[in-house]
Amino acid sequence: MMEWTDRHCRYFLRLISRRTFLYTEMVTADAVLYGHRERVLGFSPQEHPVGLQLGGSDPEKLAAAAKIGAEYGYDEINLNIGCPSDRVQSGRFGACLMAEPDLVAGCVAAMSEAAGLPVTVKCRIGIDAQDAEASLDRFIDQVAQAGCRTFVVHARKAWLKGLSPNENRDVPQLDYGRVWQLKQRRSDLEIVINGGIESLAEALAHLPHVDGVMLGRAAYADPYLLAAVDQAVFGVEETPPSRLEVLDAFVPYIETELARGARLNQMTRHILGLFHGQPRARAFRRHLAENAHLDGAGLGVLAAARCIIAGEGRVAIAAE
DSSP, X not given: OTTTSOHHHHHHHHHHOSSSOEEOOOEEHHXXXXXXXHHHXXXXXXXXXXXXXXXXXXXXXXXXXXXXXXXXXXXEEEEXXXXXXXXXXXXXXXXXXXXXXXXXHHHHHHHHHHHOSOEEEEEESOBTTOOTTHHHHHHHXXXXXXXXXXXXXXXXXXOOSSOOTTGGGTOSXXXXXXXXXXXXXXXXXXXXXXXXXXXXXXXXXHTTTSSEEEOSHHHHHSGGGGGGHHHHTTOOOSOOOOHHHHHXXXXXXXXXXXXXXXXXXXXHGGGTTTTTTSTTHHHHHXXXXXXXXXXXXXXXXXXXXXXXXXXXXXOOOOOO
């Protein structure tokens, strides 16, 4: 979810679900070490529980980045061994590291020692022509021996040769049974399943077989599906907020960030799916898409969008 689950997105999602574990977009160890650190790592305390997802293959750099993440207050450090993009491969991290379990184990050990936090791994069931049976077991066993107790497993191979990153989201076929089998074999580990899960109902169907479910694109496109998670998964009795209540709760945050110099569309781009499937949702999205990026766009644009979705007519305010 690079360039998607930024701090604005995570704050917004936390307004919908208090218990869902959130992750940052994947950031490289070099970005943490040499980039604008507050821009890369900064987050609101309200986002907890939240994990920092790192990419890299140098144990020393990853350890240093993990330590900094721990000092920033993240609850977990996650090493991404699942991303198949060309940019990631050229930097020797992401899914290509499925072929180097020894290196990944070394990275995990170094990160765990430096951070003093749980270090988890997000991976695929295999890459290219690997045998998804033997290679996944070997990978998990070696990395677990280095101290990793939680694996988030995308239930399809990554084809690094011949398929684009977009194609890798849909090809090859998902194999959920392989992830269930992994949990049966390694019941001592926490196994979280990922890949192609598009609804809370589908997520719940996996929970008898694994310990958790990670949602990505589905939760971004229809974020309000998370509203039922606290009750359905965690047994919380409190009634979730309505969509409009979520929108209203996001306004003070937006106001604060605008005062700090953020642009309105940096935040409103994350709420375009809030009213997915609801009346006037298309008009709501259109208004924000056409106005939130304009110079000087402020809370008036959001107020007009709220009037549209609430059926109160269109307010003739484009910016303030």
